Amino acid sequence: MDGVINVFKNTGMTSFDVVRVIKKTLGEKKVGHTGTLDPEASGVLPICVGKATKIIDYIMDSDKVYEVEFKLGIKTTTYDLEGEIIEEKDPSSLINSEISKAIFSFEREYSQVPPMYSALKQNGVRLYELARQGIEVERQGRLISIYKIEDVEINNPYIKMKVTCSKGTYIRSLCFDIGEILGVGAAMTKLKRSKTSKFTEEEAINISDITLDNIKDYIISIDDALDNYEKLVVSNNFSKLLINGVKVFDKRLTKDKIEIGRLYRVYDENSKFIGLGKGDQKGFKIEKLLIN
Template identity: 40%
Template sequence: MNRRSFRDIHGILLLDKPLGLSSNQALQAARRLVGAAKGGHTGSLDPLATGLLPLCFGEATKIAGWLLGSRKAYEAEVKLGVTTTTADLEGEVVETRPVPGLDDATVEAALAPLRGLITQVPPAYSAIKQDGVPLYIRARRGEAVDVPSRQVEVYRLDVLERAGDTLRLHVECGSGTYVRSLAVDLGAALGCGAHLTGLRRLWVEPFMAPAMVTLDELHAAAEAGPDPLDACLLPTEAGLAHIPRVELDAAQTRVLGFGQPVPLGATATPGRCGVWGDDQRLMALGEVGTDGVLRVLRGFNLPPP
C-alpha cells in the first residue's frame, strides 16, 4: 500500500515497542504503516524500554489520555553497585560501590518500603516539564534540576531472579511511577546504589494479556494489503473493556445524540462507563452521577458496526 496516503481508520494497536525507539518514533512508524490520519500513544516508554505501547488511531485517540492513568506491569533488570546520571544504561557512571552479601531477607526488607502508596522522586532525566521545558533538556544543558517528589502507587514489587549483582523484578504500578526511581531507591536501601539495565512493559490495563504486534509484523501486514493490516487493530471499545457498559434505547440514543444528559434512574450504578446506542454503536465515554444521570465525557463519531 502507499504509505503516503492516509485514511480514516479507528482502533487500537498493541505495539511491541522495539529497543532504541522513543514512543513517538514508534507511533509515527506504526501510523505510517497503518495509514492512519490521526494517532496517539497512551503513555511513554523510554528508548531503552521494550514491550506494550498501546497506540490509538482515529476516534480511539479520544480515550488515549484517559488510558494514561491505567495500571501497568513491567519486568525490570536492576544492576547493583553502580549509579548513573540517568538511573539507567544511557547515563554516565557516577559512582561504583561494592555490593554487600545479600540474602533473600535483606532484599525483601529493602523492597517492602517501596510497595503501596509511596513518595517518589522522578529522575532528573525525565519528560516531566517545568515551565514548559522537559527536565531531561534542562539536565543535558547542565542546569540544576530540582525535581519535585510525587505520590505514586506500587501494587506489586517482587524478585523473579537474583544472579550475582543483578536482580530481575516484577513491577505492577499506577500512573506516574518511574521504575528507574524504584531501582535508585532500592540501591540506596541496600547501601550500594543501583541503576536500571533493562525494562519491558508486560501489560497496561485493560490489555492484561496483550497479543502484541511488532513493527516487522505490521510491515508485513501492510505489504499484504488493507485487510491483514486492519486485522492487527482492536476496535475502539476494547479500550473500555474494564468499565461498565450502558446500552441506550432509541429515545435515549436520540437525547444523547443531541449532547444532552440522559436520566437512567436511581438504580443506575454511578461511575464511568462506555455508552452504546440502540444501533449497537459506541457513542461515548460517559459518567453516571449519583443522581442517576448519564453525562458525556468524550463523544465518538464511529461508523455503524
C-alpha cells in the same frame, strides 16, 4: 481506519519511531501512542489510529506491568545504564533477605520523585532538556502505587522482578529508591512493559512484523479497546440527549445500576456505542463522545 493496534516496541527505537512506522504503513496522519517507553526499553505500546486518538488518555490512565532488571552498587545520572556513572559502592555484603525486605517495602502507595532525565515539564521545559545542560532542579514527588512485586530473582548485584503499578510510575526511580534504602545505589539495566490496560505482550504484534497486508488484522475497535470499563446500556429515549451533551437525571435512563463517579462504556438499546460517561448526584453525562 479507526482503532487501536497493540504494538510491541523493540529496544533501540523511540515511541515516536513506532508512530512514524504506523503512519507510513497506513498513510494515516492521526496516529498517537499511549505512553512513552524509553528507547532502551521494550514492550507493549498501544497505538491509536484515526478517531481512536480521542481515547489515548483513557488507555494511559491505567495500570501497567513491567519486568525489570537492575544492578546494585551503581548510581547514574539517568537511573539506568544510559547515563554517566556518578557513584559506585560494593553491595556484596548485602544478604538476600535484606535486599528482599527493601524491595517489598515499596509494595504500597508512595511519593515518587521522577528522574531528571524524563519528559516531565517544569516551568514549560522538559526535565531532560535541563539535565542535558547540566542543570538539576528540585522535583516534586508524585503519589503513585506499586500494587504488586513478584517473581523476584536476587543474584547480587543483579536483581530481576515483575512490577504491577499505577499510571505515572517511573520504574527507573523505583530501582533508584531501592538502592537508596539499601545504601549502595542502584541503576536499571533492562526494562520490558508486558501489559498496559487490557493490552498484553502475548497478544501484541512486533513493530518489525507490521505490513500493509496484515495491519488491519490487528486493529481493535474503539469500544473493545475500552472494555476494562464496565458496560452501561441506556434507553433510546434518552440517548439523543446524552449525545447532545445533556446531563440526564431520570431513573428511566437505564436498567443498570450506576455507581457515582465511575466511568462507563455507554451503549444505546440497539448496541450502538456512544462513548464514555459518568454519573454524579445531579445526573449522568457523556464525558467523551465517541459515536461514529
